[in-house]
Amino acid sequence: MSLRIIFMGTPEFSVPTLRQLVDAGHTILAVYTQPPRPGGRRGLDLQKSPVHQAAELLGIPVFTPVNFKDPEERERFRAHDADVAVVVAYGLLLPEAILTGTRYGCYNGHASLLPRWRGAAPIQRAIMAGDEKTGMMVMKMDKGLDTGPVALTSEVEIGANMTAGEVHDKLMHLGAKAMAEAMVKLEMGDLPLTPQPSNGVLYAAKIDKGETRIDFSKDSAEVHNHIRSLAPFPGAWFEVAIGGKPERVKVLASELAQGSGRAGELLTDDLVVACETGAVRLTKLQKAGGKPLLAADFLRGTPLASGTRLP
Numbered sequence: 001m002s003l004r005i006i007f008m009g010t011p012e013f014s015v016p017t018l019r020q021l022v023d024a025g026h027t028i029l030a031v032y033t034q035p036p037r038p039g040g041r042r043g044l045d046l047q048k049s050p051v052h053q054a055a056e057l058l059g060i061p062v063f064t065p066v067n068f069k070d071p072e073e074r075e076r077f078r079a080h081d082a083d084v085a086v087v088v089a090y091g092l093l094l095p096e097a098i099l100t101g102t103r104y105g106c107y108n109g110h111a112s113l114l115p116r117w118r119g120a121a122p123i124q125r126a127i128m129a130g131d132e133k134t135g136m137m138v139m140k141m142d143k144g145l146d147t148g149p150v151a152l153t154s155e156v157e158i159g160a161n162m163t164a165g166e167v168h169d170k171l172m173h174l175g176a177k178a179m180a181e182a183m184v185k186l187e188m189g190d191l192p193l194t195p196q197p198s199n200g201v202l203y204a205a206k207i208d209k210g211e212t213r214i215d216f217s218k219d220s221a222e223v224h225n226h227i228r229s230l231a232p233f234p235g236a237w238f239e240v241a242i243g244g245k246p247e248r249v250k251v252l253a254s255e256l257a258q259g260s261g262r263a264g265e266l267l268t269d270d271l272v273v274a275c276e277t278g279a280v281r282l283t284k285l286q287k288a289g290g291k292p293l294l295a296a297d298f299l300r301g302t303p304l305a306s307g308t309r310l311p
Contacts, residue, residue, distance in 0.1 A: 003187055006077070006085040006102065008032040012050040013168060014088040016176035017109060021086065022058055024180050029080045031055035034091050035064040068095050077101050084186065086179060087141065099141055104186060106141040109175040113155065114139065115196045117204040118146035123171065124164050125204035127229035130221065133157050134167065136175035138182040140193055149193035154178045161255050163231040207234060214238045216264040216310060220256055220278030227254045235286070238310045242302055252292050253284035264310040271295050273310060
C-alpha cells in the first residue's frame with residue numbers, strides 16, 4: 001500500500017523528506033516549489049530550488065506557481081487527485097482551496113516545538129533565545145500560521161555551542177523520518193491529532209539584516225547565542241580596522257569565556273572579547289570575500305592584538 005502524495009517544499013531542508021517518501025514506496029504525483037530565482041556570481045542565471053533539482057532527478061513533475069490566486073492553478077492542484085499534501089519549508093501561505101484540495105488535507109513538517117516559535121525562522125529564534133531543546137513537529141495545516149493540530153513530535157537537544165546550521169542538519173533528517181512515520185500512521189488510519197495549547201505561543205519572525213551586527217554591550221550569553229543563531233547564514237558580524245580601513249568580519253562560531261573589561265575590547269591575543277558582563281571567544285571567522293577560518297588561521301593573516309576595540 002502507498003499514498004498518492006503532492007510534495008511542497010523549496011530549500012535543501014526539504015529534500016530528505018521528499019527522498020524518504022519516495023524510498024518508502026509512496027507515489028509522488030507532483031512537486032510544488034518556489035520558482036527559479038536569479039543566482040550565479042552576477043545574479044543573471046535563474047537557479048532552480050534544491051527541491052526542484054531533486055524532483056527532476058527523481059523524474060517527478062514540478063510546478064512553480066507564484067501563488068495560488070489563479071482559479072486554474074487551484075483546479076490543477078485538485079486534479080492531481082492526491083490523498084495528501086506534504087509541506088516542508090515551501091515558502092507560500094496556502095489558501096483554503098489548497099488546504100482542502102486533497103483527500104486527507106495538508107501535513108506540515110515544522111522545525112520547532114509548537115506552539116513555541118511559529119513562523120519563518122524557528123531554528124534561529126530558538127537558539128537566539130537560549131532554548132536547550134527544539135524538534136520537528138508534524139501537524140495538520142489549517143488557515144492559521146502554524147496553528148494546526150499536532151500529529152507527531154520528535155525532540156532534539158541544542159548543545160551549548162551548536163550553531164543554527166548544525167541544528168538545521170539534525171532536524172532536516174529527523175523531520176524526514178518523522179514525516180515518513182506520520183504517513184504510515186495516516187495510511188493505517190491511526191494518526192491522532194492533538195490541538196496545540198493556547199499558552200506558550202511565540203512567533204519566530206524572519207531574520208532582518210538590521211539585527212545581524214554583534215552588540216558586545218550585551219551579556220556574554222546573549223552575544224554567544226546571537227552569534228550561533230545566525231551561523232552560517234546570514235552570519236553575525238563586527239567591524240574592525242584592518243590595514244587602516246574598516247572591514248566587516250563574520251563570526252561563525254564562538255564559546256563563552258572568562259574575563260571582563262570594556263564591552264567590545266579584545267582581552268587576549270586569541271580573540272576573547274569582553275561583553276557587558278562576561279566574555280566570549282570567537283572561534284571561527286570570515287572576512288568579506290574570504291573563506292571561513294578557525295581563529296588561529298584567521299589571526300595569522302589578520303593579527304588582532306589584545307586591547308583592540310570592536311565597536
